[in-house]
Amino acid sequence: MADVKLRDIRKSYGATEVIKGVDIDIADGEFVVFVGPSGCGKSTLLRMIAGLEDITAGTLEIDGVRVNDLEPSRRGIAMVFQSYAIFPHMTVRENVAFGLTINKVSKADKEAAVANAARILQMEHLLDRRPSELSGGQRQRVAIGRAIVRDPKVFLFDEPLSNLDAALRMDMRMEIGKLHQDLGASMIYVTHDQVEAMTLADKIVVLKDGQVMQAGAPMDLYHNPANLFVAGFLGAPSMNFIPVSVTEVGPDTVTVSSPSLDAISVPRKGRDFTTGQTATLGVRPQYLRPVGADAGMLHGTVVLTERLGSETVVDVKLANGSKIIAALPQDMVMSPGEAVSFTFAPDQAHAFPE
């Protein structure tokens, strides 16, 4: 178990910089999730921590030691790959014990470690099988088992669930969460799935174009996104963005309005605005409440209703042509073409300057 420090980490392929100065602190025992769209550099960053990619510039410390130039095996890490990367010619037992065999651990210790990992992952009955006889979820378990037996300081997961089907993904997600609780080890987890990020993480690091957009506790990022990208990336359905213009700037609030939105004062949260500039107002679909036409702030007509069971998602076209989404209680039904009005609490809305 150890802390991990990234200081101004950079990665270039020739003239193209793909990681542009990343600073991240990962505390001992913390579960950190790197999340972002495809090509944002999250996997590259993880591979740099693992030692599978060179670090062009910056400092990487694991447990207080600079490890930039250390071989992967000497960094105290274990990695679980998206494609599992378990060896097809070995049994599960041989796969799990591979690192111990390589490092000439005694037979008794090896067997004890494998038995322990198998117990934690409930795969004792699979030990003598070959990977070709296992399902996707079982193979991923083997890959995790191989990581556990090495007792690493830091676990690295590279999109470990993306090859699994939806139901299995949820089971394995819970198991990984439980594994973190049981082992208490530092874990770094890469995913493009914001549900995995929200549910697993102690700390989420949102990446875009090789830069950290925001890092913090999941609910902190959810409630206080630092910018439009984070606001739009976290949360499902994603946050509604309404183009507005700034009519008044106060010490703590900013007042905005648009043709389809009555004037509203929302928290400034330290952002700089000037009167007359255009801005974006963000409101999560869950915070929109349908009201009578006279009481509402947003007015439009229903385009589409999707009943998901736990909630009803309604697509609404505003008067100015832009579209918003409202997530309503499951028993609320609206028909296409119906005129609707919504209201929301000003302190649940976010204003972002253009």
Add this chain to the structure above:
Amino acid sequence: MATISADNHGLRLAVRYVVLTLIAVIFIFPLLFMVMSSLKPSDQLLRDTASLRAFLPVGDIGFDNYTDAFSRAPVGLFVFNSVLVTGVTVLLSLFLCSLAAFSFAFLKWKGRDLLLGIIIATLIVPFETIAIPLLLLVSKLPWIGLEGLQFGWLNTYRVQIIPWIADGLTVFLFVQYFKDLPRELIEAARVEGASWWQIYRRVVMPLAGPVLATAAILKFLVMYNQYLWPLIVVQQESYRPVMVGLQYFFQLDTAWGEIMAYLTIITVPVLAFYLVMQRAFISSIASTGVKG
């Protein structure tokens, strides 16, 4: 509808079997001709070539040609020489070429791609162009053996083995196969602490069954069929391989029956090797149907 498509299917299957049978017959007839002819006296053998009798064990049948062949030439010695030279070359070639290919496929070093390009380019150089320079080279090369330092490799096994160990085709086959292995397997092994040698031995080579079988079969055929090179570098009977040994049967009188008997004998190691490798080939194919 169902019956029509079933009939269609049956018809297609029948056509396929007929075609395959024809192809099999075309490939088997020369072998059949060889084996049957080896059992007949030369005059009958030549008479039979005018009819289908050439493929049938009819007339004056016996094993006289075999005993005559053994008395005319040291057949056992030639077969032993060829099997030894071929076997050792194949084993060394698989080992050294796969090691080279491992480096080309997985390690990063300066000039790697250029060197690989040059090695692959040697594929277009025919052996005949380098035979004489190579002869001059091996005739002067030093060697430390039981008798101490000597110069010149002529009339040895090593002159038939060493120049043939490394070749562009074998390296290329291995490089292509290695590059298609999932990169994450190699990375996982590295993270687990395996050295490059351990990755080669424990991860890559156990998965290389198909390419090992392919490379071994190709190399075996090249080596077993060696004629020009041993003809130049081996003058002593004791190191002579089977193909050069064929000369013994073309002196003064050409004994076709004995030639056929000799050919039948020297075909046996080829068939045996092929059957063994075919099993390895098929079983390795069966175990690679694994994702990740």
